[in-house]
Amino acid sequence: MSKIGKITVKDRDTVSSLQDFLKLLLQKGAVEAVLVQQRLAINNAVMPALITDIENLGQADPLAPAFALNGARMLSRLTRKPLDAPIAAVMRPCEIRAFVELVKLKQGSVDNVILISADCLGAYPNNDYAKVAGMGAGAESTLSFYRNIISGKGTAAQDADISPACKSCEHPAAVNADITIGLLGTNMEENLLLIANTPKGEKLLADLGVKVEDEPLDGRKSALDALVGERIEYRDRMFARTSEAVSSVEKLMGYLRACVNCHNCRVACPVCYCRECVFTTDVFDHEPAQYLRWAKRRGALKMPTDTVFFHLTRLAHMSAACIGCGQCSNACPNDVPVMELFRTVAHGVQGAFGYGAGASLEDEPPLSVFHEKEFCEVTGGHD
Amino acid sequence: MGDYEPTIIAFVCNWCTYTAADLAGTSRLVQPANVRMVRMMCTGMVDPKYIIKALLEGADAVLVSGCHPGDCHYINGNLKARRRMKLLKEILPKFGFDERRLKMTWIGASEGIDFAETVRQMTAEVKALGPNDLRTRMVL
Numbered sequence: 250m251s252k253i254g255k256i257t258v259k260d261r262d263t264v265s266s267l268q269d270f271l272k273l274l275l276q277k278g279a280v281e282a283v284l285v286q287q288r289l290a291i292n293n294a295v296m297p298a299l300i301t302d303i304e305n306l307g308q309a310d311p312l313a314p315a316f317a318l319n320g321a322r323m324l325s326r327l328t329r330k331p332l333d334a335p336i337a338a339v340m341r342p343c344e345i346r347a348f349v350e351l352v353k354l355k356q357g358s359v360d361n362v363i364l365i366s367a368d369c370l371g372a373y374p375n376n377d378y379a380k381v382a383g384m385g386a387g388a389e390s391t392l393s394f395y396r397n398i399i400s401g402k403g404t405a406a407q408d409a410d411i412s413p414a415c416k417s418c419e420h421p422a423a424v425n426a427d428i429t430i431g432l433l434g435t436n437m438e439e440n441l442l443l444i445a446n447t448p449k450g451e452k453l454l455a456d457l458g459v460k461v462e463d464e465p466l467d468g469r470k471s472a473l474d475a476l477v478g479e480r481i482e483y484r485d486r487m488f489a490r491t492s493e494a495v496s497s498v499e500k501l502m503g504y505l506r507a508c509v510n511c512h513n514c515r516v517a518c519p520v521c522y523c524r525e526c527v528f529t530t531d532v533f534d535h536e537p538a539q540y541l542r543w544a545k546r547r548g549a550l551k552m553p554t555d556t557v558f559f560h561l562t563r564l565a566h567m568s569a570a571c572i573g574c575g576q577c578s579n580a581c582p583n584d585v586p587v588m589e590l591f592r593t594v595a596h597g598v599q600g601a602f603g604y605g606a607g608a609s610l611e612d613e614p615p616l617s618v619f620h621e622k623e624f625c626e627v628t629g630g631h632d
Numbered sequence: 633m634g635d636y637e638p639t640i641i642a643f644v645c646n647w648c649t650y651t652a653a654d655l656a657g658t659s660r661l662v663q664p665a666n667v668r669m670v671r672m673m674c675t676g677m678v679d680p681k682y683i684i685k686a687l688l689e690g691a692d693a694v695l696v697s698g699c700h701p702g703d704c705h706y707i708n709g710n711l712k713a714r715r716r717m718k719l720l721k722e723i724l725p726k727f728g729f730d731e732r733r734l735k736m737t738w739i740g741a742s743e744g745i746d747f748a749e750t751v752r753q754m755t756a757e758v759k760a761l762g763p764n765d766l767r768t769r770m771v772l
Contacts, residue, residue: 258713263635329754387759438742492726494654495727496726496727496728497727497728498727498728498729498766498771499728500727501727501728502772505772506772508772512677527681547768547770547771548770549768549770550770551634551770551771551772556772557688557772558681558684558688558771561684561723561727562680562681562684563723564723565680565681565684565716565719565720565723566680568723569719569721593726594723594726596725597722597723598719598722598723601718602718602719615715615719616712616715616716616719619708619711619712619714619715620711621701621702621711622701623714624714624715624718627714627717627718627721627736628714628736628737628738629735629736629737631737631738632701
């Protein structure tokens with residue numbers, strides 16, 4: 250049994266009914282601002298925006314299958330120091346999981362933030378979204394995305410489909426949100442569920458005057474299980490394929506052959522947490538003579554250098570915190586399938602430490618804690 | 633291949649394993665000359681990227697060796713190093729690095745004999761594994 254409220258969808262327009270709910274947050278003074286994906290007036294682009302004026306919520310489109318960037322970074326900017334007034338952040342489950350990791354790294358805070366997350370049915374890669382959404386169709390493209398899913402046509406449209414990161418995502422419903430907006434297990438053209446997961450969420454629904462009832466969520470659970478099962482199947486095939494594709498250093502070099510060291514994957518990564526990456530410091534401003542020495546030793550030196558070194562080091566840094574949002578692949582200019590690589594390794598690393606990135610605020614990140622008696626196999630059985 | 637001389641990069645802590653290595657030397661214990669030692673103040677400051685870099689540059693193996701748990705001069709640096717080694721032992725084998733090329737030991741300041749024995753054993757093991765062919769190949 251959970252505390253469930255409902256949003257009644259008017260005229261089968263899920264987007265504007267959800268906007269009305271968000272407007273209520275500002276109208277009732279529950280929050281000072283809402284961080285939410287907004288449809289920009291320019292070319293139908295969708296980007297996160299911090300909205301304080303109720304009118305602007307008329308462009309909010311949290312359900313658009315667009316995912317320009319991981320909003321956890323944006324929320325981290327808003328919460329790195331205490332906020333005077335509460336705000337609401339409407340984010341995807343993977344954005345919330347990334348934010349949980351950042352909070353644990355002291356790069357954000359959940360104080361005075363209400364996390365709201367709708368069930369996520371996936372998003373298109375940035376390059377494809379513009380094509381799928383068209384230049385001026387407004388929220389109509391969002392509604393047709395869901396209509397296609399409901400009618401069983403699936404997510405593919407105009408030679409594009411939701412990104413592999415979304416297809417392999419086993420967390421379509423947020424676990425750490427205060428309020429989950431349920432699309433699964435309900436007819437989303439008639440009703441949206443408002444599920445309070447935390448006391449903060451329950452209080453918010455009460456403050457907004459939303460009628461809540463204790464309801465079983467059996468239908469939702471079976472819809473969720475079916476979706477997760479499908480995605481895990483896809484994910485495991487992806488893991489097997491990727492493991493095989495990088496099983497030697499030779500193969501890894503082939504896998505990364507198109508990488509030009511732009512480091513966009515690191516910039517887009519919400520959990521690449523260093524304020525300054527060592528690869529951009531003067532540690533890597535090698536002496537000109539050093540390049541010649543390296544070249545002479547092996548006969549040739551690939552320029553720019555340190556491509557494999559960069560990716561392996563990045564894996565050592567972020568694999569314990571990778572939440573699988575796929576923004577690394579989204580940001581890659583040369584279509585290196587980096588998400589597949591990082592997720593495959595991250596899955597092994599998180600398994601080895603018994604850790605699930607983004608799962609809870611309480612679990613300590615693996616490399617921030619250590620005990621006297623553990624992992625004695627590393628030192629040959631001696632501790 | 634059997635007669636190649638491996639290069640082992642050892643990151644050792646100033647307080648325990650380096651002192652043990654010193655003791656092994658002053659005690660005139662015989663040991664193979666395959667180890668290149670990097671003296672760190674603590675194994676807790678061995679960043680994973682040092683180890684990754686050593687292997688990509690063609691080191692045949694990397695040894696990280698510090699104080700026994702409970703003996704760390706900085707209280708727990710060695711325990712942090714162990715978690716990082718655990719991490720690398722999870723990541724690097726995915727890319728075909730033999731896990732036996734990564735070794736971690738606890739060798740206290742008075743254990744010169746242990747140090748010499750570790751070097752002997754590790755050299756023999758790595759010889760049997762064969763050379764890391766990244767030494768001569770262009771790495772991207």
